[in-house]
Amino acid sequence: MTMDEIDRTILNRLQTAFPVCDRPYAKVAADMGIGEEELLQRLQCMLEEGVLSRFGPLFNASAMGGGLTLCAMAVPPEQFETVAREVNSYPEVAHNYERDHEFNMWFVLATEIPQRIDEVLAEIEQKTGIAVYNMPKEEEFFVGLRFDV
Amino acid sequence: MVLTEKDYRLIAAIQDGLPLVNHPYAEVGAQLGMSEDEVIHRLDQMLKEGIINRFGVVVRHRELGYRANAMVVWDVPDERLEEIGALLGSQPQVTLCYQRARHLPQWPYNLYCMVHGRRREAVRGTVRRLVNDLGLEEIPHQLLFSKRRFKQRGGHYR
Numbered sequence: 001m002t003m004d005e006i007d008r009t010i011l012n013r014l015q016t017a018f019p020v021c022d023r024p025y026a027k028v029a030a031d032m033g034i035g036e037e038e039l040l041q042r043l044q045c046m047l048e049e050g051v052l053s054r055f056g057p058l059f060n061a062s063a064m065g066g067g068l069t070l071c072a073m074a075v076p077p078e079q080f081e082t083v084a085r086e087v088n089s090y091p092e093v094a095h096n097y098e099r100d101h102e103f104n105m106w107f108v109l110a111t112e113i114p115q116r117i118d119e120v121l122a123e124i125e126q127k128t129g130i131a132v133y134n135m136p137k138e139e140e141f142f143v144g145l146r147f148d149v
Numbered sequence: 150m151v152l153t154e155k156d157y158r159l160i161a162a163i164q165d166g167l168p169l170v171n172h173p174y175a176e177v178g179a180q181l182g183m184s185e186d187e188v189i190h191r192l193d194q195m196l197k198e199g200i201i202n203r204f205g206v207v208v209r210h211r212e213l214g215y216r217a218n219a220m221v222v223w224d225v226p227d228e229r230l231e232e233i234g235a236l237l238g239s240q241p242q243v244t245l246c247y248q249r250a251r252h253l254p255q256w257p258y259n260l261y262c263m264v265h266g267r268r269r270e271a272v273r274g275t276v277r278r279l280v281n282d283l284g285l286e287e288i289p290h291q292l293l294f295s296k297r298r299f300k301q302r303g304g305h306y307r
Contacts, residue, residue, distance in 0.1 A: 018204040020192045022185060023171060040169045047166075056167040057192070057201040059160060064152060064200050070249065072256070088299050096299040099220065101291070103256065106220070107299075133252050139230075141238030141246035 003051065006034060007042055014055070067114035069136040071121065073105040073128075080104070083128050092120055103133070150198040155183065159191055217269040219292040221276055222258035223285075224251075230260065236283055237262050242275050258291070269294055 003011075009032055019027045029039040046052045061068040075083045080098070087107055088096055096107035111117050121132045152160075158181050168176045174192070175185035183191075195201045225233050230248060237260070238246035246262040264279075266272035273292065280286060 020174070020189050020196065020204065022174065022189070024173065025169070025171065036171065040171075044169050047169075054166040055169070056163050056165070057195075057204045059164065060199055060202045063198065064160075070261075074255075084299060097220075097295045098297040098299075099293040099295050101293045103293070106293070133256060135249040135252070135256075137247045137249055139234065139248040141234040141248070 003046075006032075006038075007046065007051075010039065010042055011046075011051075061110040061112075065113070067109065067111040067117040069109050069117055069134055071107050071109060072103040072133045072135060073124075073130050074103050075105050075128075075130055077104075079128070079130075083130065086127055087124060090120055090124075092116065150194055150200065152200070155181070156191055156195070159183070159188065214267050215265045216267060217272045218263060218265045218295050219269075219272045219276065220295070221262050221264055222291050222293065223260040223262075224257040224289040225260045227259075229288075233283075233285070233288065234260055237279070240279060240283075242279065257289070264292075 013028065013032060018024060021027060023036070025039050025043075026036040029036045032039070043052070043055060047055065073083065073087075083105065084096065084098070087093055087105065090109075092109050092111045094108040094110045096105065098104055099106055109117055109120060111120065117134070121134055124130075125132050159177070162177050162180055167173045170176050172185060174188040177183075178185050178188040181188075192201065192204075196204065223233070223237075234246060234248055237243050242264055243262045244265060246260070248259055249261055251257055251259045264272050264275050266275060272294070276290075276292060280288075280290070
């Protein structure tokens with residue numbers, strides 16, 4: 001898909017805040033000088049094209065009382081695919097990246113209750129025979145993941 | 150704020166995205182037997198309380214040409230963690246900055262940040278400039294470039 005200036009403006013605008021009011025799309029569209037229908041259509045198109053993975057709220061599992069952590073594994077390359085399938089089969093795994101390092105698998109676990117973190121990690125270790133390093137966040141210096149597009 | 154059963158149902162209803170319709174909160178409410186006003190009020194509370202970090206788009210940065218992303222990990226002496234964490238976290242090139250537990254001896258790194266770019270070389274250059282400009286030559290660091298992404302979505306609840 002080719003994105004034009006308006007698409008870029010939409011993405012940049014919506015990455016920071018979205019109104020919680022009765023006609024949020026109309027409000028954002030008016031701010032940008034386009035129509036509500038045009039905004040909805042463009043968002044739909046970007047979702048279908050995969051530029052956006054979703055549009056909506058990002059929940060903070062720890063503020064909800066849930067568990068959230070980053071985990072790393074050093075997976076032997078020949079086992080990587082099998083281990084990836086095992087790890088990704090957990091709905092609690094929010095995302096999983098293969099990285100260029102001896103610690104080559106990095107995934108985020110988000111669970112409804114904190115105790116579930118240890119259960120999932122123990123299960124993965126047991127099924128794969130590979131140590132899982134639990135690296136919970138201790139302090140946050142910045143959280144505004146943004147992209148200028 | 151104590152989340153009620155209703156809140157959890159609301160969270161479950163929108164965790165994969167908000168409907169793209171004129172009255173999205175009314176549509177969500179209709180599925181749950183809640184009024185539009187009630188949905189708006191509860192979401193507003195969740196934003197204020199930090200249960201919702203942010204409301205907006207989740208951009209798949211790879212599709213936008215940000216194909217290189219490095220997790221940059223630093224082994225920062227404990228006594229300098231606050232200073233260097235705040236410093237790195239305030240740089241516009243850095244999109245996330247966290248302190249995480251070390252796992253000695255295999256993993257000495259305790260400060261993590263993300264740097265994105267269109268190509269790996271650009272990301273390496275950005276990190277080199279950060280090191281020089283901020284005087285971090287003495288702080289051991291590594292760049293872990295991502296090779297593949299398997300999943301990317303918000304956390305799932307209920």
